[in-house]
Amino acid sequence: MDSKLIQAYSHWFTIISNLLLIIGIFSFIRLSKERRTDIHYCLPFLIVVFTVFYENLGAYTNYNFEFKKTVNAYLGNTEYPKFNLWLFNLTKRQIGVILYLVLIKSWLEPSERKYMTWMIYIFIAVTGVIQLSGIEPLYLNQPIIFTIGANMILIGSGLYFIGLITVEQYLIRNPLRLLSFWQMTFIMFAFTLSYISSVALLYLYQVNPVLGNTLQELGMAVQLFNLGVFTLTIASPLLPTIFEKEPSYEFS
Numbered sequence: 001m002d003s004k005l006i007q008a009y010s011h012w013f014t015i016i017s018n019l020l021l022i023i024g025i026f027s028f029i030r031l032s033k034e035r036r037t038d039i040h041y042c043l044p045f046l047i048v049v050f051t052v053f054y055e056n057l058g059a060y061t062n063y064n065f066e067f068k069k070t071v072n073a074y075l076g077n078t079e080y081p082k083f084n085l086w087l088f089n090l091t092k093r094q095i096g097v098i099l100y101l102v103l104i105k106s107w108l109e110p111s112e113r114k115y116m117t118w119m120i121y122i123f124i125a126v127t128g129v130i131q132l133s134g135i136e137p138l139y140l141n142q143p144i145i146f147t148i149g150a151n152m153i154l155i156g157s158g159l160y161f162i163g164l165i166t167v168e169q170y171l172i173r174n175p176l177r178l179l180s181f182w183q184m185t186f187i188m189f190a191f192t193l194s195y196i197s198s199v200a201l202l203y204l205y206q207v208n209p210v211l212g213n214t215l216q217e218l219g220m221a222v223q224l225f226n227l228g229v230f231t232l233t234i235a236s237p238l239l240p241t242i243f244e245k246e247p248s249y250e251f252s
Helices: 003-008 012-030 039-063 065-074 085-107 113-132 143-166 179-207 209-238
Strands: none
Touching: 003 039, 012 039, 012 209, 039 065, 039 085, 039 209, 085 113, 085 143, 085 179, 113 143, 143 179, 179 209
16 A cells, blocks of 8 residues: 555544544444434534545545645646645535534524524625635635634534523533533634634744644644544433433433
């Protein structure tokens, strides 16, 4: 086997994320039909599958330079053929943000879900206008799009935590035994850290490469914790004594 291909897929982040995907698939298959169609299980499963897919595709683009160069040329990027920002802009910073917003919406009270619906529509519309107008091409950094998406995620997470301390159904439960609490905590932490990284990472790599690399590795670790919580969510019906049922839904 090609040594470069092995090297591309031998990073600790890629290995652990693939293992989480295997655990997630195994757990999802064991769920009842009712739970496999419930958004609180199928959406975390979709996020895990989608995230591991684009991370593996990212590793492949670093292995197959000609493929990456061809895609960049098709998008009009001949100046930076080594960049694969187009992949992560489309998947992580656009489609991924929409999936997270839908997930957050599913945990909110019905009266607050309309706000998330409008944010999703606005994000899709603004992203399309910014890209089609050429303000932020798909193949370059997209700080405006990422800032809008990250702030919407933080607003949605804030709405959840406000409900956690004000809604009676949440007050009578132990938040540390609610998977929604851990999901929102790591989502908020991950996007906060990603936002800081997007602003400071290039500067840090210039003035302090070690700190810049550490910040990037920390971001990967937080993303793995995020995937781990989603995997645990999928497997939670198999661990009935550990977690409490969420107040927003009950199974018959």
